[in-house]
Amino acid sequence: MTGRKNDERVHMIVSGRVQAVGFRFFTLQTAREFHIVGWVRNRDDGTVEISASGSGPNLDAFIHAVRKGNRFSRVQKLDVTPEKSPVVYESFEIVE
Numbered sequence: 001m002t003g004r005k006n007d008e009r010v011h012m013i014v015s016g017r018v019q020a021v022g023f024r025f026f027t028l029q030t031a032r033e034f035h036i037v038g039w040v041r042n043r044d045d046g047t048v049e050i051s052a053s054g055s056g057p058n059l060d061a062f063i064h065a066v067r068k069g070n071r072f073s074r075v076q077k078l079d080v081t082p083e084k085s086p087v088v089y090e091s092f093e094i095v096e
Contacts, residue, residue: 016076026070037089061096
C-alpha cells in the first residue's frame with residue numbers, strides 16, 4: 001500500500017511494558033489491518049516509537065488500538081504528535 005500525500009501522519013511514543021512482549025509485531029499487524037503505512041521501532045529508553053500515515057478514520061482506529069496494546073503489553077502513556085512533512089511511506093515496517 002502506498003501512502004498518499006493527503007493522508008494524515010502522526011509520530012507516537014508509547015511508554016509502559018511495550019518491549020519484549022510482541023508489541024512491534026502487534027503494531028505491524030494492526031497497521032496492515034487499518035491500511036496504515038509507516039514504521040515502528042524500539043528505543044533505547046524502553047519506549048516504542050511509531051511514525052504512521054493513513055486516512056483520518058483509519059488512523060484514529062489505529063491509534064486507539066495502539067493505546068489498548070496487545071494482551072502481553074501494558075501501555076501507560078501514548079504521546080501522539082501530528083506531523084506536517086510530506087513523507088510518503090510505501091508500507092508499514094518494523095525497523096531496528
